Amino acid sequence: MPQLQHNHLSICYKTFGKRDHPCLIFISGLNGQLINWPCEMMQNLADRGLYIIIFDNRDVGLSTYYDHLPSPTIAEALTIKQQGNDFDPPYTLQDMASDVITLLDGLKIKQAHVAGISMGGIISQILALNYPERILSLICIATTSGDAHLPAAKPEVLKFFFLPREPEENVDVYVDHMMHLYHVYHHPTHINEQAARRMYMQSYQRAHHPEGFKRQLLALLSAKPRGRQLKKIRIPSLIIHGDYDPVFPVEHGYHLAECLPNSRLEIIENLGHGLPEPVYEKFIEHICKHMNKT
Template sequence: MCDKTAGTRQAITLTTMHRDPPPTLFAACNGMTLAYDSFGDPAAPPLVLIMGLGTQMIAWDEAFCGQLAARGFRVIRFDNRDIGQSTHLAAAGLPDIGKLLGQALAGLPIDPASVPYTLADMAQDTVALLDALGIDGAHVVGASMGGAIAQEIALRHPQRVRTLVSIMATSGAPDLPPPRPEALQVLMTPTPTDRAGYVTRHQQVMKVLRAGSDTHEEALDAPRAERAYARGLNPAGYARQLAAILASGSRRERLASVRAPTLVIHGDADPLVPIECGRDVARSVPGARMVTIPHMGHALPQSTWAPIVDAIGAHAVQAG
């Protein structure tokens, strides 16, 4: 599939050389204010990146975005609602995550009205950002929760999706394998609000999510955490986003109606969203292709950038 060593060398070189991030801009979207930035030629085909649970847009590394932009895309990343510099919905209160998770693991449905918002609302945020930027249709790429949001966009707003790329995401079907115990534990561990505690927890979480691979990434965890901390934490927003995932239910049957050319990317060592979940998405979407990244956990380490960027670029070109 790829020369993993060569991909790592390329990514590390780019990271060493990468420029300062572009300016953060803000747009009114679906009753929210979303923070975003972009890379590449503004006239190039747009490609929007949607990040996962409790994770800021900067987790799409500038060098990764630069590689996609070099493929001829206008790359747009943004903070989802309730995270980073986008609107924090403090007035929505805290959901009972323990109760919701217990229902989900038992295969019981959760009333969407019982949570502050769902993934459908977050999908509408993304579409509203496209509206604000004057974009009719985009290549839509999502990771983890962002992959689920991307699926919802393809389902609810098919005319806005040129191609769909779902990375380390699930259909939400209740019969799929659950997270490994160690991954579920870090998912449920409260986020410290002091700088040192947050950095330490981030290092611990990433070590679990990488599932023992790409240990060279560990040196990057602390500075990445420091940067996220400086942009602003919102632990309550993490809880509300998790509630949105749990209450959104299964998309498996609905995915049969997706008509956008679809690519599924998943790591075979993912401890949080096991690879069978990605296979289920690929089986559920007509004509979907799947790319498996060897040794990749639930993270985007530099060693995976080359094959992922290659796959996204080729997918967009093949789809026309």
């Protein structure tokens, strides 16, 4: 896969479609690799006249790792936050948003539509706020404004991310951990054990870097609420949220729609936190409808 080099940053990316078509760049969530985006869905969107970009965020996949940066532990960061204070992450989501602009610059793309899932949805919002001249429209999938009054993630999710667990010393341990989270994330009607195991094995074999995951999590934990700022965003926005989401319960989707003045909200029944195959067609339909109106 191609790599974009800029100073000390290397970004691994993949494209679908023709460069002269409108560009839609997808931003992954926490620890998500570009191979986790369904190629079938990306190619389908490209076949409908879009230039699609997917990429590895910093600290994941085949992009640059930031092992040299000083970093608090997750426990230290949580303690500082619980005391009502800010901690210093190794980098911020603003830095990760800047990486997206670096990639677009390197590919000589002046403006793009941006879609992000979960943490990637937050990065998308930051892009729309910090680089309004570059972002044509916004697609927020299973994400949040980060406002404090919104309901917390389900206890099973918090336990997975914040409690110590067995070191992931081999692919079997990693896949077992991720399959546990997979069952928490998805409605029983959307479970595909075989496909999920295959995806997690591929992710591990391509690039497994737990320290990068921790640094991304610290960046996410350090993010400020954005609800009030989002009201300034005037570009067309699409919000796709599931009514079964255990990470950002559906209230987050409704609130995001209230914050973004020029937005359309699509709630998908039984959708949890992710992109399971049974909803591919709905996603494509909603995204194409949004793109046709921008």
